[in-house]
Amino acid sequence: MMLALLTLWLLSVLIFLGGHLLPGNVGRAMLGPLADQAAVDVLNHEMGTDRPLLVQYLDWIAGFLTGDLGQSYAYRSPVAPFLMTALLNSAKLAAVAFVLVVPLGILGGVVAALYRGRAADRILSVVGLSATVVPEFVSGIVLILIFGIWLRWFPISATWVDGAGPLTQLYHLILPAIPLVLILFGYIARMARAGMIEALDADYTRTAVLKGLSYPKVIWRHVLRNALLPTISVIATQTVYLIGGLVVIEILFHYQGIGSLIYTAAKKKDFPMLQAGVMSIGALFALTTFLADLLYARLNPRIRFGGRE
Amino acid sequence: MTDLPTPVEAAAPEHGWRDDLRRLRGSVSFVVGAVIVLFWVGCAVFGQSLVPFDPFADDLMNSLMPPSSEHWFGTDQLGRDVFSRVIVGARDILTVAPIATLLSTILGTALGLTMGYFGGLIDEVSSRLVDAVLALPTVIVALLALTALGTSTFTVLVVIAFSFAPIIARTVRSAVLSEVSLDYVAAAELRRENTLYILFIEILPNVMPPILVETTVRLGYAIFTVATLSFIGFGIQPPSPDWGLSISANYGLIGGGFWWAVLFDCLAIASLVVGINLVADGMESTLND
Amino acid sequence: MTINHRLLDILRRGRSPHENHLIDGLVRGAFSRREFLRYGSVLGLSAPLLGGITSAVGFGLAPSMARAGTPGGTIRYGQIVPAAAVNPVTVADGGGLTVLSQFGETLVFSAPDLSAQPLLAESWAPNADGTVWTFKLRQNVKFHNGKVMTADDVVATFDRLSDPEMGSNALSVFTGVLSKGGTRKVDDYTVEFHLDAANGSFPYAVSTDNYNSIIIPAEFPEDFEATMVGTGPFKLEKYTPKVGASFVRNTDYWGPAPLPDRVEATFYGDYQPQILALQGGAIDVIQQLPVLQAVALLNDPNFTIISTPSSAHQQVHMRTDMDPFKDKRVRQAVALTLDRPKIIAGLMRGKAQIGNDSPFMPAFPSTNPSVPQRQQDIAQAKQLMEAAGVGAGFQTTLTTEKYLEIPDYAVLIQNAVKEIGIDLQLNIMDQGTYYGDAVFGKSPWLDSSMGISDYGHRGVPNLFLQAPLMSGGPWNSAHFNNAEYDALVKGFVASLDLESQRATAGQIQTLLLDETPLIQAYFYDFLTVTKAGATGVVPTAMGHLMLGQASL
């Protein structure tokens, strides 16, 4: 936990410095080139961006600790509500992606491992690998082209009408979720396959087989449990990498999530928003890593019960 | 002493890079991947002189023509030949991504060797920094950095190099950790080799296979990242015929039925990253056994 | 064409000398009926009067607006997300002003045909030298909070906008034109504007062209975004920053009853998703679409494109104070390489008007049509290059921003100048980087030897003539320094007389063609897209979207 906090602190410094390396001034960037200089100066003073860097950092971090994420330069209003909405939206999209990909990925990995070296394995490996490395915007555009424009099966925008029911929301989120699913599928399947193969080759599996246990029982009781442990922690840490993909997907499908929040903040040089967005991802990373460790420890008796007595 | 025989050399497999190469040639993934990658490298190097049209020459009266026998992949908004642009479009990304990857490998290897070999406080502090960087997706780091430093190819290069270096460092570190426990390191210490010699001459050659594989995988991700950044407008800048950039400029047209302006670029990116990862896959399964 | 002199005489009665001069010009045939209407409106001649005059002169009445739509329903439109908080004082971007236009109104409407039409002001008139303009306000106007609009609100609004302390975006219009305190209440429904200098186009400064000048109550609320009190046909229902807004019909509206029950705005970060949303049926109107993106919809029968001519353009500057463009012959040569009709047809899909390397676009009334249009002439360009001693060509860099079609335009220029041996490197940066600090020495925009910058629409060319071209102008990226030009522009701005304006314009146009500090190859139209069958959607080239009389 201390380590996670230390990591977060380092991250905050990196982010803040990153946000303030920019030459020039915030007011000008916000108001645009043609705005009057007087307006720019007033704005800079109002936002406190004419103060020394250290003061700004301390002010920022102090605000952060007390839950005040600062004022958006662009919207002149608190960052927090924007961030919350964005996080919630992204969580929905991520959830759809996860719900689709986790079972698929694990299943793919398990099947590949069980048919190791055969056609099914090779196909799954190559497909998984290819899916993992093709950028989201590429698969996204191809999907839009095929399912949104040619076949017209799915809406090509992720935004739904206000007050739409969960099913409608889900319907809108499926197409955007697929590129994320593709990215994660190969990764999870690969991990699951590796874990499975290790477990299948393990002596304890041999023990189970030689006990005369039936094949399904061997897999279910002895192999899966040990095979999927590392996969679980990998899945958890993927949450954050998912966000990298969210930036592109949310832009492509016009979805107001954390990715597009960060992207627009970056474009508009709305640093409080950008910093808060990026910090929230850092915090999310720390949190998921922590939870993954907990989960891993919960499932792994080696950690749960410590060493030999 | 008569009972001490002169040992006969055991039947041991030929070893070394020549053998690795021979085994790689037997890997279908590697061969297919290498063919794809070499194709694009060829396009990047010679493309400009081979393509049927000047990829930059406009022909406003023939804009947005669908694929035809003259323009195999159609034309774009300015009437430029999409086929020629796709072929030449390999150039920038295949310059930026490999250089960035090389930089990150050098940085990451040096860092990983140091962390793994020295351990202790150096390892702890570096690990925290690595964690801090890894807490963010590369695209976000790049956004932050490019926003702060301004968009330029150089910045993209540096950002990718610095955000991939920790990942490579982590791989190298764990490989080094298992090497450091081996006695040949102790043996080197016992003949008072200096640290640099131990790191780079003793340990490095033995951790090269994972580094090579990781570098190849990173190259795939570097291309992934550069393409993505170009797509969102923070990567390679116009007027390059770069794929990500072309897609970014033209994807609004797909609704109007002008799919050829983006689809071929999409396929180009996909084939290149898949090719590179097939190479990595082939290398991994061949070198790691 | 028969001229009804008796009617004219009646109409001339009580008119100011300027107005009578305008009428004279019309009678003489110095300008067309359209131009008369446009300019007459600026001078405050009311529409019925103008109509009367034109019919008296024999033009017949202007056709009435499109057929009336059916009331009710919700209009969903897409627009670019406002860059900042929606605050009439500070809004500086298209996204923000479109939102302003839903609930706020200005004194004057700068109509799509560039005429100034009464909105919250019923009429207006300048004094003899054009330094004081008197505006009569409409009497039955209520704010959304129920309060009646009076001269006090108008004075407060303009004092706020012209106060340097407030940092208003309108200062860019008012600096040197209107100062704080210059707006004076005469009675509850009469306001006088005492200007810093004579200005023949002042009504445009309080029109929709100066979008910050929507009239809002004297007591300006801190959290304006939460209430958005204005006088417009729609009242705010809900505003969600970055996401969208919804407005409902203002039942107390002073004008014709608004047709739609509701207006829903959805904010988009970019144009592509709007196209997809329109095609997917999620929205009915796209408030604005650059040509580059509109291509996808141009030939689609399901959609109608409303093309509004505008003075918006991509300004190419060449620095007149340093090589390689120090010699005006080089600048002329560059300008001569461009095939403008082809660019308009190919790059702009015909949705643009040809430019003649000055801000005077064909649609401005003051533009002098007698100045010949510059055309592509490679041979002459080569000669000029030879004459300037750079026949062998040279290498230089074109620095510009990544915005709209500029990168493509840059490529076209790059290819065009290749013909005369100029090897043009492109350095295309994001907007923030390009404009930098927007002061000399800290801005690629102002410091580069050649660049392309986007200029938005203005109802009159004054701003285009001053800031980017006058000696010491804050946006003078060409570093153009010409005393003769400066004097001409001063005369142009002060002149209340269309004929003299046009005469000066002719001189300015000729001077600019000769000097060529800037290339204005085309003025691009403002494109709004609606579902086929939609009526009453009124966009302005500035970025307003008037939906009061719209129906689907």
Add this chain to the structure above:
Amino acid sequence: MTDALSFDNLGVAYRVKGKMRQVLDGVSLSIAKGEAYGLVGESGCGKSTTAFAALRYLPRNGSVNRGRILIDGQDIGLLSPTDLRHLRQFKVSMIYQDPGRALNPSLPIGRQVAEVFELAGVPRAEWPARTHDILAKVQISDPALVMQRYPHQLSGGMQQRVAIAMAIASNPTLLVLDEPTTGLDATVEAEVLDLIQHLRHELSTAILFISHNLAVIARMCDRVGVLYAGRLVEEARTEEIFRNPRHPYTAGLLRCLPQAGRSKDKAMLATIPGFLPGPGTKITGCVFAPRCALADQTCRTVEPELLRTDDRASKCHYPDRINELDHISNAAPVAAAVRNSKTILQVDGLAKSFGSGTQRQRVLRDVGLELRAGETLGLVGESGSGKTTLARCILGLLQPDQGSSLRFAGEALAGTTALRSRHQVKSIQIVFQNPDSALNRAHTVYRMLSRTIGHLVGLRGAAREARIKSLASAVRLTERHLSAVPSQLSGGLKQRVAIARAFASDPQVLICDEPTSALDVSVQAAILNLLAELQATKQVSYILISHDLGVVRYLSDRIAVMYLGQMLEIGPAEAVFSGPHHPYTAALLSSVPTLDGASTERVKLTGALPSTANLPKGCVFHTRCPRKIPGLCDHDAPPQVKLADGHVLMCHLAPEELPAADRNIPPTITLP
């Protein structure tokens, strides 16, 4: 009565890169019900393949391509998957090496054992009781507690007991044990073997016992088969085969062993020259012919039959000529090194701990020893006793704790190599346990040697070349080997390279850390001979670390016994072996199985090795000592007991009360 297991001309092949490689070739043997059959052979002989073939559990690329396997008269090759499961459920069980990995790490012990009952159709309600019983049967003292434990919470010995419990729970007719004690400490190994012995009598299960360790087989089995290159070359009753081998390979193996009674001063060890043929190699004639001193033209061209005569069999053309081998190769020892009383290395009060606070591991405590010029000091003790840490401290690879004193040739030695003089560093070198780890696999042999010579001796150019050549020839490496990388060399060759490198700087003290434990016995013999020879010619002192008391005894002049980081006993080799000695030494010695299978009363140790983070008070050995004096040993540190010839030990027992070896020290087997 049908046999429990019988192989009928069994052949097994593996498909490697599209080629079939024959691993077992025509193996025929049968094990009667209740009989214990041992299968020995060096690594690569096909022992494990035999074991797994018996359960029809071959790797994915392996298949039976000849002959039959009958269990209880049933041809298991013909069984349906269900029948095969039944076979495994009820008739055959297997126990193998590394019990830690044989148990599922994520299931409690109780659950894993109960699974056997589940399969046997025992009602769920009875599982806990049955599990408890079976665990008690394998002498687990608190079965209820162990049932709730996870494998990683148990010691290696306990894990193997659990594995055995699972194996015997179904009361199988056949139990296959594949190296069940390899990797366990001698004391633990002895316990496990005791247990198996005990159970066997109780259950009357037939046993196929596979091991590379002849002594273990000798102890456990009724009959023994010897495998060589996938072929059964000899089979006989245990006492027969070790006393009177009828195949040159068996004889060779026996003569390689540094058994009691042999030492470097008396005779060199016999070796078996050459290498095992690789699997799949085309062989004409006798497989062993290339390595056989008796081989003649017939042997090289005609493959001998496995000739069965009165209860034994040999696959040799000349089974009667085996004793001729003695005359061929019983070499005289090399001239012994000149041992003098000059102390070359002195260690006093050496301590080393890792970590801090409650996690502080005190791996070495107050260790003192003296090494004299030209002598070999054997260092023995269970794993975890700190032997290797001690070696690393002496080498300067680990910095000893404050207050430790190391002196080399009278001069103080700094804690790390970096602070030592070049002379000191080059004078104290090591031969590591595992040459795979000790040799950089990226470097050629030449490079390793030349770098060491260049760096530590400072030779350049021709002088260095000459030195490399002489080193290589001293360890019997040829020019060709110099350009090889380690992966091109066999285990024995690699260890020669490691030895050559260690000798490159002319060390005066050479630490040999388990120098032969990774090697087969035939190779081990050659390496031990080489070490003995080099010591004699180069006048080096050795510190020999080994868990193999035979090896220690063969090479050592003096022996030090370590336990939990402390020196419990040190003295002349013979004195330490024969006693009186420390109770711990007695336990160690008695746990070593001998070839004659003589079962002497073993000194049993109870409990597991305590943690170095929580050392017992008083005498560190008291928690396991069979001679513990309550109230004294667990309270006071033991005094030094000084016996004759510098034989010192730490014990509360009076010298006359100390245990002594009660078995005949001289040769336990008499070679023909």
